[in-house]
Amino acid sequence: MQLRKVTAASAVVLALALSATACGGDKKDDKGSSGGKKIAIGIKFDQPGLGQKTPQGYSGFDVDVATYVAKKLGYGPDQIEWKESKSADRETMLQRGDVQFIAATYSITPEREQKVDFAGPYLLAHQDVLLRADESGIKAPGDLNGKKLCSVSGSTSAQNVKAKLAPKANLQTYPTYSACLSGLQSGAIDALTTDDSILAGYAAQTQFKGKFKLGGLKMTNENYGIGVKKGSDLKAKINKALESMVSDGSWEAAVKKNFGPADYRNEPAPKIGDIKS
Structure with missing residues (x-):
């Protein structure tokens, strides 16, 4: 009976050790590997x-x-x-x-x-504005005064322009950048602002080729x-x-x-x- 008790106890310890090893085996180390595979x-x-x-x-x-x-x-x-x-x-x-x-x-x-x-x-990157390709009246941040300026809800980009660079800009907030682009294309807004890299990414889409241009205003460093x-x-x-x-x-x-x-x-x-x- 004593031998059986020891054997049973050993089996429990072994099972716990194997379980702990299995759980630890999935942890990703600081090098980003999980068993070197992902x-x-x-x-x-x-x-x-x-x-x-x-x-x-x-x-x-x-x-x-x-x-x-x-x-x-x-x-x-x-x-x-x-x-x-x-x-x-x-x-x-x-x-x-x-x-x-x-x-x-x-x-x-x-x-x-x-x-x-x-x-x-x-x-x-820099905070910039995206304009329609035929826009010629916005060449500096101050030119946004009186213009309809769009950015996404919760963005700090448009607020930065309104607070520091063009306080008389007519700020419009849309739920997505895609919605701002549609407004820019239709003429409902005059400019869209965020990082120039993000603006370039949207403008580079096939359906928008040749329709927009970056203002090149470089209002902040990102x-x-x-x-x-x-x-x-x-x-x-x-x-x-x-x-x-x-x-x-x-x-x-x-x-x-x-x-x-x-x-x-x-x-x-x-x-x-x-x-x-």
């Missing part, structure tokens, strides 16, 4: 030219950058698990470990740097970085990958591919750690 990356799903989910897959500049970085980290395209990273969820997703890094028009700010780390920047969990050793590895992407020409090719149809006059690739205020 890496979870956060992107936007609804921004043409930057991060967009389509029936054919995922496309955009951020997607191309993230795919290049993942390759340098040892992951092929089929090993990437894309996860939607909405603006309000990005810090939480990184802190929880839902993703290993995020490339999603993620501007580097002091407030965000208190919560997460950033590699990069990999793109210097330093796009790749977000990682605070203290992660991925930051240095991603920075190295970004430097390689610039030096081998892949960065410039990705810019032309995703923004070219909108005649986007992009800034040169920023140097790692060079944050423009």
Whole structure:
């Protein structure tokens, strides 16, 4: 009887050990691997030219950058698990470990740097306006006074213009950028404002080719970085990958591919750690 009790107890201990091993086996390490097979990356799903989910897959500049970085980290395209990273969820997703890094028009700010780390920047964008191709009366921020200016509900871009640059602009808020584009096309609004990279992505869509142009106003600097969990050793590895992407020409090719149809006059690739205020 004593032998049976010991054997039974040993079996329980063994079962618990195996269970713990199984549970631990699915945990992703700081390098983003789960058994070396997958890496979870956060992107936007609804921004043409930057991060967009389509029936054919995922496309955009951020997607191309993230795919290049993942390759340098040892992951092929089929090993990437894309996860939607909405603006309000990005810090939480990184802190929880839902993703290993995020490339999603993620501007580097002091407030965000208190919560997460950033590699990069990999793109210097600016707040700008999108205009109809035949618009000739808006050449400076002050020209927006008296004009119907559109941005999405909850956006700070239009408020920034209204508060600092063109206080007499007639601010219109729509639920989506697509709705703003429709209003711009029909003449219901005069200008749409947000980051120039986002505007270029929308304007580059086939159905809008030749209908819109960027104002080139450069009202703010937006330093796009790749977000990682605070203290992660991925930051240095991603920075190295970004430097390689610039030096081998892949960065410039990705810019032309995703923004070219909108005649986007992009800034040169920023140097790692060079944050423009």
